[in-house]
Amino acid sequence: MSSLPKHSALLNMPIDLIREITTHLSPADNIILATTCRAVRNCAGQGQFPPADTEENREERFEYLAGMSRDMPDHWVCEECMRYHRIDTADTPADSRPNCPLADLYGRYNQPLQLAPADEYELGRRHVQLALKYTRMGDSLTPSHRQYLGRLTAARQFSLSYPWEKKVTVAAKVAPRIVDGRFLLRTICEYRHPSRQITRDLIASESICRHQQFFPLEDGAWTNSSLHQDLRQFPRAVDNSFESPGKEVHGHCPHCYTDFSVTTTARSVRISVWMDLGTESSPLDPVWRSFVHNVEFPPIEEVEYIEPGRVRELYSSGEKEEE
Ligand SMILES: [Zn+2]
Ligand SMILES: [Zn+2]
DSSP states (O other), X not given: OTTSOSSOTTTTSOHHHHHHHHTTSOHHHHHXXXXXXXXXXXXXXXXXXXXXXXXXXXXXXXXXXHHHGGGOTTEEEETTTTEEEEOOTXXXXXXXXXXXXXXXXXXXXXXXXXXXXXXXXXXXXXXXXHHHHHHHHGGGOOHHHHHHHHHHTOOEEEEEEETTTTTEEEEEEEEEEEETTEEEEEEEEEEEOSSSOOOGGGGTTOBSSSSOBOOSSOGGGOOOOHHHHHTTHHHXXXXXXXXXXXXXXXXXXXXXXXXXXXXXXXXXXXXXXXXXXXXXXXXXSHHHHTTSOOTTSOSSOSOOOOSTTHHHHHHHHTOOSOO
16 A cells, blocks of 8 residues: 555545445436546546536536635635626725626525624625635635625624614624634624613514514514424524523524524613534535525525524634634
């Protein structure tokens, strides 16, 4: 063994073993593997896509494009067009300008993640894709890509006021963080009323994800079905928080990777949300889709969040220079 060339552990394996490995790979991964070198292609074959244009094959094709672009810092894979677009380094969540001809409000796949304080922070899947790619590429990045990574993952702080309704002010801070190859996002929103004690309707109809929204008045409309109970995690936490002022009440959403907490005082309601938007995978990944509005996908999908607190802990474990 020691006399064999050390440049490729894969090529030192018996051919049968390499063939065995390829039977466990997706068609897309086999095609990508075949592009690595002739020796691999000779023993593992070219790989090929299954025919017909089904949704499943679309995912397969996308996986291939995403895999091939893993080391292409100047391109992102567009789920709408099924091809690469050049990056635009001015395009960030704080100033979202997707350079795809089909990326309008009616696109099926390019929908951004819209947080409660909308418009000020509009995270597209391409931002997630590029930030994870650049983080993985690390030392091999050019200074300009490194700067772009900094802008893609920059925290953003802003405040909004609504003098025409309820005289509410909202102070928000959005802070992305990449930990263990996952794109995490923490949002803290503090709702205040400058002149009077706060009440539940201060945050009426606010939501923390696609599944959890607060309606203070329609309480009686909810049934006891387990689905409705799942969708009541946030409203219930808000109620508990108003009953225990000053105490941080924790909760999670069972239908996406979201932890949250609510803290109510006499002067403010503070809502913290931690989201795990997933890995450097296809935008067709259910983890991403569970966060993004899309008429083609039902709001309750495959994602089941059964480890409450995992996202919050992972986010804190990545705590570095920030704050
Ligand atoms: Zn496109
Ligand atoms: Zn959710």
